[in-house]
Amino acid sequence: MVDRSITIHHLPTPTKERILNQKNSFPDSQLDQTQYTVNGILRYEKVFGHNFVSTGGIKTTQELFAEINLTHGAKVLDIGSGLGGSAFYVEDNYAAKVTGIDLSNNMVRLSNQRATERNSKVQFILGDCTKIAFEPESFDLIYSRDSFLHIEDKDKLFQKITSWLTPLGKVLITDYCCRSNNWPEEFSDYVKERNYTLHSIETYKNLLEQAGLKILQSYDNTNRFLLALETELKHLISIKDEFLQNFTEQDYEDLIQGWEKKIIRAQQGSQKWGYFYAQKS
Numbered sequence: 071m072v073d074r075s076i077t078i079h080h081l082p083t084p085t086k087e088r089i090l091n092q093k094n095s096f097p098d099s100q101l102d103q104t105q106y107t108v109n110g111i112l113r114y115e116k117v118f119g120h121n122f123v124s125t126g127g128i129k130t131t132q133e134l135f136a137e138i139n140l141t142h143g144a145k146v147l148d149i150g151s152g153l154g155g156s157a158f159y160v161e162d163n164y165a166a167k168v169t170g171i172d173l174s175n176n177m178v179r180l181s182n183q184r185a186t187e188r189n190s191k192v193q194f195i196l197g198d199c200t201k202i203a204f205e206p207e208s209f210d211l212i213y214s215r216d217s218f219l220h221i222e223d224k225d226k227l228f229q230k231i232t233s234w235l236t237p238l239g240k241v242l243i244t245d246y247c248c249r250s251n252n253w254p255e256e257f258s259d260y261v262k263e264r265n266y267t268l269h270s271i272e273t274y275k276n277l278l279e280q281a282g283l284k285i286l287q288s289y290d291n292t293n294r295f296l297l298a299l300e301t302e303l304k305h306l307i308s309i310k311d312e313f314l315q316n317f318t319e320q321d322y323e324d325l326i327q328g329w330e331k332k333i334i335r336a337q338q339g340s341q342k343w344g345y346f347y348a349q350k351s
């Protein structure tokens with residue numbers, strides 16, 4: 071049963087990053103009924119690692135932040151914050167003041183529980199990043215890991231993100247991308263079934279630039295994606311007995327097949343993993 075009591079009104083009042091147009095409560099998003107049921111989230115976490123629902127888990131986070139120079143005490147917005155793994159990491163390692171926003175009730179409820187358990191000050195907000203309004207110039211870094219695949223109107227979102235950044239503020243994104251054409255039928259079916267909106271890395275970069283961001287670095291990180299997928303698959307196989315103490319054979323098979331298919335799509339070049347680091351210009 072989803073706890074509907076979590077709304078921004080139950081969170082400490084944010085300072086500059088005050089929420090302007092947030093509603094009191096949200097019905098479950100469709101994602102809560104499909105990809106991000108509680109069972110769906112927790113079984114993903116078994117593969118990605120504690121507090122993560124994205125490629126490479128904590129290792130990817132460590133690698134991403136090792137490559138940039140995040141200022142101590144920076145104001146950070148994590149969009150699609152999931153279980154909060156990255157938000158907790160930047161809070162712990164950079165004393166960052168972190169706000170996480172996520173559309174899924176289940177994700178926000180779980181991340182808030184975990185924040186309480188670790189005495190974290192991260193504010194996890196239930197909300198749709200395409201609809202919420204933060205005050206302009208609220209964040210030094212806007213970060214998002216493998217979440218914008220769910221967003222159709224990325225151009226509008228990127229414009230909003232630009233306005234929320236402080237002058238010279240940065241954006242750090244990893245996201246699922248794709249080959250621009252010749253999609254195998256299986257890949258088209260997967261994207262349609264998940265309701266993802268994917269772009270080529272070039273198009274993604276153009277969307278960021280059109281929103282007023284200067285690209286500092288962007289690249290196709292699919293080789294790293296493949297490496298992570300292979301490691302995660304091996305890990306899942308190695309913990310099968312433990313996994314089956316909490317989940318079903320069907321859960322196990324779904325994950326194994328899901329990972330095997332992602333590996334094939336990445337090897338074929340239809341599914342790609344993009345890295346984008348940009349600055350408000």
Ligand SMILES: C[S@@+](CC[C@H](N)C(=O)[O-])C[C@H]1O[C@@H](n2cnc3c(N)ncnc32)[C@H](O)[C@@H]1O
Binds near residue numbers: 151154197198
């Ligand atoms: C693959 S998960 C990644 C979670 C997290 N970034 C991580 O690294 O573990 C994608 C997340 O994006 C969230 N999401 C999807 N659409 C969203 C939206 N419109 N606004 C905010 N969050 C959204 C989902 O609920 C989900 O938690």
